[in-house]
Amino acid sequence: MSQGVILFPSIHFVLQAEKIVKGKGFLIDLIPVPRQLSSDCGVCMLIEWEQKDKLYALLEGEGVKIERAYPLPQKEKTSSGE
């Protein structure tokens, strides 16, 4: 299954998002922002790419500020866990 990441403006929103999605059946992890996406030094949310739309709907519905989402190239897959 292909993976992706959701980027947020700051760590506050990453943690807010993590709290909201926890226990709702999504496979997510917090990982450092991949260097090719942003030179930011923070963390982002690693997701299953096919769950992206559902996650967006859930998070935006709760008022979380999201920056962007990116699919990750298959070969650079990072191990994930909840």
Added chain:
Amino acid sequence: MIYFDNAATSWPKPPQVKEAMVRFMDEVGANPGRSGHALSVEAARIFYEARESLSSLFHAKDPSRIVFTLNATESINLALKGFLRPGDHVITSSMEHNSVMRPLRDLEKRGTELSVIPCSEEGTLDPQEVEKKIGSNTRMIVLNHATNVTGTLLPVREVGLIARKHDLLFLVDAAQTAGAYPIDMERDGIDLLAFTGHKSLYGPQGTGGLVIGVRVKEKEMVPLKQGGTGSRSEFEEQPDFLPDRFESGTPNSVGIAGLLAGIRFIVEKGIEKIRKHEMDLIEKLIGGLKEFPQVRIYGPETGLGRVATLSFNVAPLSPAEVAFRLEREFGILCRPGLQCAPAAHRTIGTFPEGTVRFSLGYLNSKEQVDRALQGVSRLARE
């Protein structure tokens, strides 16, 4: 030893505050939100939880709109200097602490128009007097929630309604009430709430914050400082979103860890229970002091309309002498003088000598009040 100086800073703190700080130093220690590693995320989680708890405590709608600062003074400076420009008009009361008065007097020198509404000798404020001063250039009303001199509560909700009616910013200095008295930013019409962490929230010194209400256009508030935030690092301009816009530089993480434990202590006890205990103590204290004809009490003489801070004098002794002797002879620690609030003392008629101030907290006991009354009794009967 009896510590009656909780309005300056609460002491002792609940043991879980120190434990949380030790745990942070031993097990977390990292810079929040500055790196992608586990400890940095764990440190950021403490800030996240603290913002959420404070947001729920103050009935603020959005935890990301809580900006951490060093103390209420920094928060008040941020709100006042962030918004007020030459030509703007700001209204305040004559019972303010210097944390409000000094930045306002500085702004006044730079062209901001200032109106100070006189309060009664008890420290109460008539909201109608505030409304009468509102003009076309009025931008903000700033008021303390309870004065640090007499403990008098100011009519925040009534003034909040007036501020809303005239579409003005309403800044409240909650240094003496946050944690000890219910605050509901929505119901009370508060736009900007300045709080300190080290008083009734039982956190350590060096913690505080500003809650920026949802009506406030934060982009119109100029930050006091710019710098690293751990976000948008590729840009040399300050991020414009909250809370990062106003939180530059490495924060007091160990302090916020302690503050979070303090807030949890309050939530667990419940503000109503804390307030009841404090009012039982202060009413007992007032009742006892009223027995001595040499003692003059300032401010409300019941638990209504006040917090657990009480000013009094023992004739013919000076406040400094009373405080010194209470400490030396009875082990009672309190604060004499002007308590950084000259305007308030002018209002209640005690400038420049000031008063003796007993400020009680949830961790004080009835036995301590009894012993303090014995001490005052000895001085009064001389």
